[in-house]
Amino acid sequence: MDRSDSYAHAMPVVIAHVSDIHIDSGPRATERARRIFAYLDALPADLDAVVVTGDIADHGLDTEYETVRELTAIRHPVLIGPGNHDDRAAFRRSLLGVEPSTEPIDQVLRTERLVLVHCDSSIPRQDDGFLADSTLAWLAAELAATPAGVPVLVAFHHPPVELGVPLTDGIRQFGEERLAATLAGRPNVVALLAGHAHTAATTRFAGLPLLVAPGVVSTVVLPWEGGDRTVHLDHPPSLAFHVLDDTGRVTTHYRPVV
Numbered sequence: 001m002d003r004s005d006s007y008a009h010a011m012p013v014v015i016a017h018v019s020d021i022h023i024d025s026g027p028r029a030t031e032r033a034r035r036i037f038a039y040l041d042a043l044p045a046d047l048d049a050v051v052v053t054g055d056i057a058d059h060g061l062d063t064e065y066e067t068v069r070e071l072t073a074i075r076h077p078v079l080i081g082p083g084n085h086d087d088r089a090a091f092r093r094s095l096l097g098v099e100p101s102t103e104p105i106d107q108v109l110r111t112e113r114l115v116l117v118h119c120d121s122s123i124p125r126q127d128d129g130f131l132a133d134s135t136l137a138w139l140a141a142e143l144a145a146t147p148a149g150v151p152v153l154v155a156f157h158h159p160p161v162e163l164g165v166p167l168t169d170g171i172r173q174f175g176e177e178r179l180a181a182t183l184a185g186r187p188n189v190v191a192l193l194a195g196h197a198h199t200a201a202t203t204r205f206a207g208l209p210l211l212v213a214p215g216v217v218s219t220v221v222l223p224w225e226g227g228d229r230t231v232h233l234d235h236p237p238s239l240a241f242h243v244l245d246d247t248g249r250v251t252t253h254y255r256p257v258v
Helices: 003-009 027-041 062-071 088-096 133-144 176-183
Strands: 013-018 049-053 078-081 107-110 115-118 152-155 189-194 201-205 208-212 238-244 250-256
Touching (some): 013 027, 049 152, 049 189, 062 088, 078 107, 078 115, 115 133, 189 238
Parallel strands (some): 049 078, 152 189, 189 208
Antiparallel strands (some): 013 238, 201 208, 238 250
């Protein structure tokens, strides 16, 4: 038997995780995002999902979301959530194609193999994050509606802990003890996904892996990397692949797209 055929039949759950594409009116961010989504679309195997964890548009403009809608029209299921640069009304109107509203944009993707939940951690016209009471109630209902044997990944833009990144630690997700309480006693929640920091990172929160995607538009420099620079614009755009085995264990691979 061909080994590639054998692997295809035993394909684990695979989620591509993209974040912080910051589409604006210029060509640079669009080209970097186009490279990422073209790479995903050309993969030889189908993915279970692609999640984009916020800062979709740089200025929250309808024209930016129209560009994102074109870029993300790929063959894999895609779930896109907002970040602090996004505008809820324009996001709904020009990306999701639904009636505009300023309420949190909370979404769920359900398949036979997994549930992917994206909670809106943005606060309109602020850079830090917070999950509204309505979002936490919605999350609790979605978790309660999921059978015990189905793995769940919970995503949002703002990490609920400090990552050692001064540029973003002061504008992380606050009120995180409420999220921890909502996740308690949910053994099929296997990982938490975030963006915002523009650097690939892994840590833990509420006893769960917290997996942070690198930024597509740029990479934030860590304090010990030295110099006065805080952001690299010349690093290649990158993404994460989260792989779930049949025990619910998550392995993450970070991949630059050169």
